[in-house]
Amino acid sequence: MATTEAKAAPRERANQRPELAALDDATLREALRRMHLIRKFEEEAENSYMRGLIHGTMHLSIGQEASAVGTCLPLQPDDYILSTHRGHGHCIAKGAEPGMMFAEFFGKETGYCRGRGGSMHIADVEGGNLGANGIVGGGLPIAAGVGLSIKMQKNNRVCVVFFGDGASNEGAFHEALNMAAIWKLPVVFVCENNQYGMSMAIERASAVPNVADRAVAYAMPGVTIDGNDLPLVAATAREAVDRARRGEGPSLIECKTYRIRGHSKSDRNLYRTKEEIELWRSRCPIRRLEDELVGHDRFDRGTLEAIEAAANTEIAEAIEFAKASPDPDISELTRDVYAN
Amino acid sequence: MATTEAKAAPRERANQRPELAALDDATLREALRRMHLIRKFEEEAENSYMRGLIHGTMHLSIGQEASAVGTCLPLQPDDYILSTHRGHGHCIAKGAEPGMMFAEFFGKETGYCRGRGGSMHIADVEGGNLGANGIVGGGLPIAAGVGLSIKMQKNNRVCVVFFGDGASNEGAFHEALNMAAIWKLPVVFVCENNQYGMSMAIERASAVPNVADRAVAYAMPGVTIDGNDLPLVAATAREAVDRARRGEGPSLIECKTYRIRGHSKSDRNLYRTKEEIELWRSRCPIRRLEDELVGHDRFDRGTLEAIEAAANTEIAEAIEFAKASPDPDISELTRDVYAN
């Protein structure tokens, strides 16, 4: 989703912080729509799971919507993203259809992966999403390859790769950031630091408190920001994306955020406190943006409610589409193992 | 090899730089002996290779003797080292017998690995050398394991792991340093930055000019030093080893040095200039130490010549031992694949 950035903010945005003032109404409306879509998508996915309609596992990003949507705001439709096991948000933020996502979740032929991939592998290749990934850190070296490909094809695109705090301790992180740096690849590394890799707090898992502290090891710009602040995420991402597009090389952005739900469906939350979860629940990135917008008279409550309601409707229709969709044909079991 | 460090240097060492003054005569004599042994060992290995007595390949560390010997000076006999494909120096520095090393090279039953390992796998487990390694970076995660083992057994040992500049771009480097840091393991990471990983100059391979610049990513002390300066290497290593032994965690030491020979026997040196090689040849760490010692009246030339001559004799005898040793018995082909 590409946005038009106001060089000088119109008069009525003059007293707003620059990150907010930089976003016009249409952009904000779309950003809010996508954040709601993500939230509802995941709540409904969770529901469907509880009701036995979805098998396997799932990793919900409820509470992390701002980093996904904010990061994708400055992207063009033909820019690339690479996502993670916790990838629904990235997928929607890059413009995917919730209907095809639900269909994938339900294992249907109409799903993004024709029911073969499931939640952990949803890819919207046409839309520039080169896939969620079941392997922690798996997308990082691939992103370097996408960056190299962009550079060789001189097509002026950019690749954003999302990963978690836990992934930053994988060797793949190190190798990918180093290659992106030495070759000045148009890649933006976006760490969604939700403070845990499964049960492992970042303080226990990582030698440094901030993932972005590692950017110096690759001589690339690195910044740690409040990942629940959509305008800030968008402004930070825009800078990195522009830099990448100018051929000046990669950046590392660390969005501090929190996953409200357990790691996956089997998590009993033994490694964190209820209080901590509640604290972060109160930092909901959606409500926070809405409050700021109302506070600055950018939107009134009615408009916000309408945006949310429309998202709810879209999700309800998406589920219906998915439910009504056909299952894969078992005779096509081994289709697409090889390309011809 | 453990050394006795003079708390206050004796009178006659008063005008010497502290790194030199800290080393007593016996220590220096032994350090010189080992540097000469390494140099001669490798020159003779090269000779034997040329004459067809050794098959396979070999990686010579001529020019890098100070980093190997200096690093091992503060180690106790039961401390551990982990070495690399370019490991003859480390092996001798930790106290191995050149005879058993040559025997290994010649594929003899009396070799350190009974002729099964060869140059790239020489290990002197009893002497605390847990092995050269054919895999670049392969020793790094193992070192973290050795460090953990030391910590769990509370045996007060220290593990030094050597690796090259090229190895610092392996994911293994990242994972190992992170684990050593979070668990405060008694490991000293010694990068022998000889400026090339095979044909790849560090400036082309790595995003940062100094490997030690990456220490911040693991919140551990990191220092870049002149690796051809034996007293400096020894002093730096001592500090890191002491720190590790005190339970204060790992350190990263980068010894800038140069390999005078090609990467291996098949190197045509297309990636560097004759001038560069000559420049570094003039920075020979052995001659340099000798000159400093003579300059400060620590030893006279005659003493130095005697040390070198003794080393030459030792190497000559070592070769004879190796040549006279028996080949492995082919009926024992699959022995030691498994332990019983």
Add this chain to the structure above:
Amino acid sequence: MPTDIQPAGGEVRELSYAEAIREALGQAMEADERVFLFGEDVGVYGGAFGVSGDLVHRFGTERVIDTPISELGIAGVAVGAAITGMRPVLEIQFSDFVTLAMEQIVNQAAKIRFMFGGKATVPMVVRLPGGSGTGAAAQHSQSLEAWFAHVPGLKVIQPSTPHDAKGMLLSALDDPNPVLIFEHKLLYKMKGLVPTDAYRVPIGKAAVRREGSDLTIVGTSLMSLKAEAAAARLAEEGIAAEVIDLRTIRPIDFDTVAASVRKTGRLLIVYEGVKTMGIGAEISAMIAESDVFDFLDAPILRLGGADMPLPYNPQLEKAAVPQEDDIVAAARRLKREE
């Protein structure tokens, strides 16, 4: 119910497969302070599949160690600890992630002893939950054990019952070599009789689960249970299948398989990994190159995973690996062959 309950002392009672592993770990850690468990989320989380459970509370965070997500690194930690006197037990959270740790397992752990001329040992145990059936799709459902059967220096086991899981894990901890244990995720909740004592089940010995004279079915892991179920159904049709649970895939207990095939003249091998180059290939080839060849009355059949990544959709997922019906059908076909 396993047919080879050891004459171990102590009570016998029902435990799940996961509980049996936990009991073995606890007993080993009590008996030998060199033993420790580490891996991703094995501590307070209790392991991704709940296998470690409360061990961290019993033994503390120094002996039940949560690691960063660094599979190559933690495999190296196991090697380093093993060669310097410890007895590490490493859990790779899903066996699919062993793809990141192959270097340390294959180039280091498996070879160090030989490369060093016998002057070191690498007594480490790696636990690897594998297999499909949980809807976890292509990167979390593989059965990769056959790769490791190709690697000299390793031992590779696949216990299929709680009894064997406990006894073979304890044997693995006695073993001075690196031992990989592939545990099928669908087995963790299955129950079986397990003695309270710290008994051993040997590595390298297959178990005859059911005797029969018409054909031999060799199964591994979950598939040996499916083979038993299939054999019960076949018996109703008058086909007497002998069922062998291979249990160890490196080294393979050729004698047990050979003795059975000499008797039955027919062999069917069932495993979940991809059929091509799966463990069944080796068993078939061992038989075909031995003197048992002369006893064969029919081709040697293999049932293995379809030639594809594991699909997410549950119907497809089921269709991609052998099911009880497939075993019954294959056994019938084999019985008819002349």
Add this chain to the structure above:
Amino acid sequence: MPTDIQPAGGEVRELSYAEAIREALGQAMEADERVFLFGEDVGVYGGAFGVSGDLVHRFGTERVIDTPISELGIAGVAVGAAITGMRPVLEIQFSDFVTLAMEQIVNQAAKIRFMFGGKATVPMVVRLPGGSGTGAAAQHSQSLEAWFAHVPGLKVIQPSTPHDAKGMLLSALDDPNPVLIFEHKLLYKMKGLVPTDAYRVPIGKAAVRREGSDLTIVGTSLMSLKAEAAAARLAEEGIAAEVIDLRTIRPIDFDTVAASVRKTGRLLIVYEGVKTMGIGAEISAMIAESDVFDFLDAPILRLGGADMPLPYNPQLEKAAVPQEDDIVAAARRLKREE
């Protein structure tokens, strides 16, 4: 001399195996700007085995790219480039180091197309020098190709002649799937006739190198050359061996092997990888489960690497893998069997 020189246009002259690969790379890079070569020291160094040679001078450092020592990372780079329109050729300096890159090759490259429901392709080529005989010991001498024959989504080839090396590499570059090429290091200097044109040798087709009626010897890579030499000696004793060079180990050309065994009734498979779970296991099992079983007059023999890491000592190293004499002896034994 290869028996299947394609009727390709252009002159035919002698090239070494390494030169043939280089020629294929050069022709592909000229014809298709999406093709590029990368890996450790493939640039000015010319490749650890001199395969890339002067390519960097012809195509520049933007298309012949030296990489850091980051095997996992560079495999990922191949995947990323392939799914976005490029045709990467990755050299893994020694195939042993692929142990560091398994994750990207097995979990990503091989599965992406399927996992994404067919909505992406991964046309990448990985070149992997392997094999023993150079005194490089256990971590630089392995033949690990059989692992990849177990991975659906990949194609795996092992050309044994300069002619096939060129033609199969060009086919690999046409292929929309990830193709792994295992090149034996001892082959690089071997010479053979190679047409100047950019001809293709198909993936998935074995080559009958010598016809014979007494037994079939299937060899892979260097071992197929040894098998040819052995067959020549056997002919002098009156044993007519048919020699098949398998060339592709995924997918295996079963038809060619089966047709031969139907004719000869005897099968010997020779490969350098560890015998247990090596590619011979699959070929044996395919025959033993097919109707060719009925044509077998003797057990199916395999000659493969000894069950051990490769030793450094040259005598031991030789003893650890099949040699021409071993093939002759095995063939004689097989011929005698009833």
